[in-house]
Amino acid sequence: MKMGLPQKIWIYFLLIVTSAFVFFPVLYAFMISFMTGPEIIQGKFFPESISFENYSKVFSRLPLLSYLLNSFIVSVSVMLGQLVVCSLAAYAFVFFKFKGRDFIFFLFISTMMIPWEATMIPNVFTIRKLDWFNTYQGLTLPFFALAFGTFLLRQHFLTIPKELHEASQIAGLSRFRFFWRVVLPVSKTSLVTLGAYGFLTTWNMYLWPLLITTNKSVRTVQIGLKQLQSQEIATEWGVVMAGVIVVIIPTLLLLFIGQKQLQKGLSQGALK
């Protein structure tokens, strides 16, 4: 579209100013993480010198490394678990004909309407009964089944032409082989979207880990942040910010890499 120069300048101006506002808090935290205590109190914006002291402190004062590992294990587990469970379910909905298929699908969708809070209290009790407090299973298993994920994959599977399935039946491919060798590879983009979504949301989870981890054995990094903020080093903001930066690097990276993909995938899922 042909745009006049004054219009272009105006839009660039708006873009620069507003995006600066949006990104500012992160940038600020980043700067603070390199500053010393006195510098922070003075209210400087740029650190005098880049010192990694805060970073080393945050790793030594807090078992941050093990928290990072925990978060990673949990997020990857949930991501893989969701991919497996949701793709199997979506496959069943699309390629099998059975009585009650629509009804069961409706049941699945209805779970999206039930807010987490309506189930959290008994879920904690369940975890306690299973003695799953402070375990990886407790943190991950409840989330393997995701209606949204099943829905997303089902939408994609529906676009696979029926002829492909029929050709595989003629060729004698078993149901599972067809799933494994044809359906999954063809749906790569949706699987990646779901995987990224699962990883991201699990990494950022707060309430559930708070409820079922009471010690630091499997504590995730988000609760680690809360711990950071409530300890005596809470006043050492440089250290705190270093912790924040460490926690957000994985997800920011994932977002930067997959941004276009995520946006397309999410909006396709949104518009049904």
Place this chain on the structure above:
Amino acid sequence: MTRIGTMWRKSLDGRTAALYLLPSIILFSVFVFYPMFRTIYLSFFLTDQTGNAAIMVGFENFQYLLGSSEFQNSMKATGLFVLYTVPITIILALFFALLANEKLKGIGFFRTMYSSTMGISVAASSVIWLFMFNPSIGMFNRLLGVMNLPQIQWLLDPEWALLSVSISTIWMNIGFSFLILLGGLQNIDEHLYESSRIDGAGYFYRLRRITLPMLSPTLFFIITISLINAFQTFGQIDILTKGGPSQSTNLIVYSIYREAFINYQFGTASAQAVILFLIILVVTILQFKLGERKVHYQ
């Protein structure tokens, strides 16, 4: 072949499907359906410390809650919070999406900037904002000081706390809303705009008569999601204010959390959860009723 034999063979589809669906069904039953019913069940009881239903009180929990000033305050705070955050987040996200939809050099950089808040967890965001709201060394008060304006006790002043939490929440949610709205904008057929340019339609005319109507399904989606999310806010409350000061930010989920896991009153907590569930249900139904008429599907 006996009749049972053919029936058995025909049900192969159903049986195999059951196998594929089993993991999801088991997980949903254990972690979604069962707990939901149990919560409703518990809401009619007073419980002991371990969470077992002890004394059946019927609707008394609900009566008590609806009458208690604490709960009413919680509802009010939640309502205000939703009102503060949802419209502004969406309007800002739409504004950014319109800007970022222009075909300019380097637009990808700006899109990344706008969507960045989606890559930052609630906990991390809250800690950053906690620092910025700090009364002595936080950035906001410093700015006020430079401009010779009186200092505000952002998170410690009952008048300001909810607003402060709202501001930080708007920031946190902008990334996701932006991405969804940008996706919606990009799905609009370019030819519609070209045709209107030949007719001589200006920017705001196009915005009103083409962009917004074509965007309405996406807008509907993001408003619904944002509303539901707003009612479920927890993380930032836990880190920024813990429900205070003077209960001014005691949003409903935090209230449930406190009631259940700090006061060990699982019965009343469950009742609160049921009320929350009903509110979300009503809001969503209203959304769909209103949206049905106004949204233009292709």
Place this chain on the structure above:
Amino acid sequence: MKRVELIDVSKSYDKQVDVISNINVTIEPGEFFVLVGPSGCGKSTMLRMIAGLEEITGGILKIGEKVANNLTPDKRDLSMVFQNYALYPHLSVQQNITFGLDVKRLKKEEQRRKAEEVAEMLGLTEYLERKPRELSGGQRQRVALARAIVSETPICLMDEPLSNLDAKLRAHMRSEIRRIQRSLGITMIYVTHDQVEAMTMGDRIMILHEGKIQQIGKPIDIYNYPANPFVATFIGSPPMNLANGEFHPSTSELVINNELRVLVPIDEIGKLPRTSMTVGVRPENLHPTTPETKSENVFHVEVTNVEILGNETVFSFKLGEEEWMAKWSGQWHIDIGDRLPVQMEFESLSIFDEQSGELIKKTIDYGNYVTKQEVSP
């Protein structure tokens, strides 16, 4: 009615390679002008440059007598019909038609009146309150057309408007569009990749290939006297047969693909190049033999494929490396493998320079086809 002139117009996306170059053409007021060419030849880009949706890299565009290079689309006084119609899904048919009028702030009653007028012209009256998604492809196409007509602009641009319709509807709409254009006197610039559309609809047509003009002219002139082998094979179905030719002075014969020998009349010999050339002949100029046929004009071929269409018969045969086709009027009993005598004269050949593709010798038809013959009253 306005004239459109392109003077040395070119377009490039990266300032290095031209996707469109050296376009010089004047489209007369009230003319139905067709831009035709294979996919990717640049015809849509050119149309969009005239519309103002793409920038013109070089050259001048004049609309009316005004230079239009820097005018915004709405100031160029034209209307456009897009390939996928570009109808607003959330507006009714009537609102779609009057969208442009609404932008210009015309009174609602006035808009309604004009919409009803045009709807009547195109048979859309009962659909005015419906939404586009309730209409068939052909009906949507007519709505797009109605929108262009109601704007009452002197110039109308159409970008492959019929390509999404089925063959029968396309044939019907072809004559509809032509009829409306004539009765309203609009200058119409029409883009298509279908050479039948171009031949049947255009007053004049312009053939584009890789961004360069191949030929401009009346359809029948282009058919009879193609400017180069590309045009020769693009226009006409089945396309003109082409092969390599060499003149043998010793026998005064033109030898085609080392197989066919044609006697060259003495006064034509001077025009032929000494080097090899490209020779073309249209399938319908390969006649069946009659008792009067001179034997030096006959050659025999072995049939490789036959298509009997009812009113004509088309068969293929191999000539050296090429596969040639002949078209005979009527129904002939021909089988694959038959050896047939075929008649061909030097006069019906078109000869092109091998390097430049330029037409050296035009077809002169003394055979069964009538050129420029008047019908007796």
